[in-house]
Amino acid sequence: MNLIESKTTSFPLSNSPITVGIIGGGIAGSTIALRLAEQGINVQLFEEGKSLVNGPPICHLHAGGNLYREISDQQCVTLLKQSIDTLRVYQHTSNIRPTVIAIPCNDAGDPNDLLPRLTLLQQTYQALVENDPKNKVLGEPNDYFKLYQRNDMERLALQDNPRHPLTPDQWMIPVAKSINLDQFKYPLVMVQEYGLSVFRIAATLTLALQKLTACHVHTNTKVTSLAEQNTGWKISYQDLTGDQHQLNVDYLVNAGGYRTGTIDDLAHIPRQRMVEFKAAYITHWAQCDAQWPEVIFHGERGTPNGMAQLTPYPDGFFQLHGMTQDITLFKNGLVSSNANSAQPQLDASFKAKLQQHWTQPEIEQRTQRAINHMAQFVEKFEQATVGGKPLFGAQQIPGSDPTLRAADVSYSHQRYARSEIVKASSALSVADAILDQLAVLDLISKPIPQTREDEFPVAQQLSLNDIVSYAEQLAAERGFPTSLARPIGH
Template structure:
């Protein structure tokens, strides 16, 4: 790819926020030769909500539309094509307890739609075949089949769909569920390997300046040129103090995550949105056996019987979600913007968690609740212990629908965009939309249509060993077990 001819070197794009959305857009633009400056308030890239799932079909969320599920499938396939080292290649099992009002059959038409969509995507481009064979996208299991699987030995490494179901069959009380159970190829994502990929790739790109510990505090837009002056403060570790600076950019992208409204306020471009604080809990199950898939136990959100999510990692570590207000959700943890303020205001206890630390007694209490919630379905899990501090963050949701999951970016004002992703797999879609917008504005020209893979030559040159090693360092720097950064399967 001829980068010298693909873009105008005079254009510069400012991206405020180095989370998964901002980092992905920075990678996309810098790879094609666009000059980028990336501002990140934290010490490293891609911090935030507890990313753990690819959502290749969105079947965890039975309340969302079929179209959102198709969008998530397509976005997830793109993510796997560009960032293969970030995925944990293992399926997801969906189980509906008898106590739940839902029925497994309600998922079947959606699963058929997604399988057919996946097949069509492969027919249009063979590179889309990243979730295995379309015929294996999902498989249904009745109780008799699971009883037979429970009699089998654990395989050393799962080599079939049935192998993945053996730990589930052996550990669940099979009489407590509605049938069929569903195994679907919705893989996992590693937040630490996403962070490592972004950090390592951007460090090799001369077109991208990364400013960490840099807080944007003022914006000015020139009326005649529509360009932006971005003023910021950055902590200088050599001086041990804050220094001020500014960057002049042709286009500004607000990728501030849950703080997106703060930058909207500075730009005087209001937007209706919500912010929700969530947490997941790191546990260690010393006596776990076999290689587990992810397991989702459906339940009504916000009730004591809310969905339970078991996400496996190496060495007996499991991340837990429990969609109750005592575990993953929080009373008054969902807040909305107002006519006077585009930034939804979380209360002081949430801000303290986000910026300082949790109280240890709350970590212990909520982690214990998460373990007990999971032990309802996997009795042996009651022996699990706390494996580390919670994974937590605040998630923005544009508009007023808290069930929205598939969304990417909005454009507002002049030379201004805001990323609005809810799921990490939507980040590439946002990046592509930015490229299209910049082309239409003639800020960049791209005279060569190319594949996804060829659009990310530097990013894709990273080896799995490089990514995994750096991801382990990031996990340890952030005081999490290094196992959370390692691959679950091959």
């Protein structure tokens, strides 16, 4: 049975007086559509691709932003709160394994510089849990992070790898056994930042929106022009067969992802932003005999010693980032908008990659570079092989600060909102802000305060089994190993 075609339960359309148009069916646009449709608001969701949430590589929840030394403490606190909300709403999308942060000796950073931030985040998490016990989705607050000195790592290196790690020490064992302890500054840090499955998020959103008759999803659909009217917007669009259509909406949301500027141009609304093309690489380590945590080896972005990120999946698959121009970053891959257009223009070679046109030699070359980069720290990882095509995409960054990570929504006109998330966990904040804006404009009545779970009754009813089953189908359709759709730690 094809789940995408089976509607077992329909939820009635409410008598919503307005219609909201959302352009872009990525993580932001689909989350906004779900948030509004769960409230009974009529939604028209437009996505140029054939399925929802098919954008840049998502793998890490960023519950505190500990990957990023360069961002502010306030951005970290924001990401922590947004991640907690994400786990409460998308309850079957996390890979529950911790993240290890290690600073190589050749890096200028000092591990002790991380401690004030980690303490702030732990205290923030503790306060959030005390305020609402349902916020306890990242383990016990007291366990939010743990420090490991050299002697701790030496002790753990003598132990056998556990089959099902539960404690921080058990998760750390394969790291202690596999890295050269002389290469790192101490302490190492283990923090409860979990993984996020892009395929299970896509499955959750698709299956939930399919049940909500308040939302009409237009896939394989290109918006061709926008015209502002006194009471909203006229959307002109073209379907898969080339037929032209028009639709009037009372409020318009631009959730175009890296193409947000294209929609701004159609709406004749200027905006400054950047776009960055990135890729992560799928590898298979057949000889791996342990469940690994995620491991972040800090490094200076854009240099040959850029950060290396090892993200585990079931069955020996690992996703790799290497923040060098030979691996995850690309020369001329970061571009800015200009006075003539709100859409930064990527080079033609990147546009070809975004249309799935990677050459096999390039896939093998860049994946092998990622493996070699990781093998500097985990020597046995040199055994890994190419595990599939890269996860890739272009990331929008509003404004002119390339280090910005916590961003959500901006407004240019009364009935026009622009989603500008950089991280997936920010999508719910955008949805909340748009719902509030609709109330401020008196387009809807003010929403009644609810728990996060009660705001998403349809999504909350989806079972892990159905989500995983459909996520595996999506992974296969997109040409990725189905292991990437399966959970860790559940």
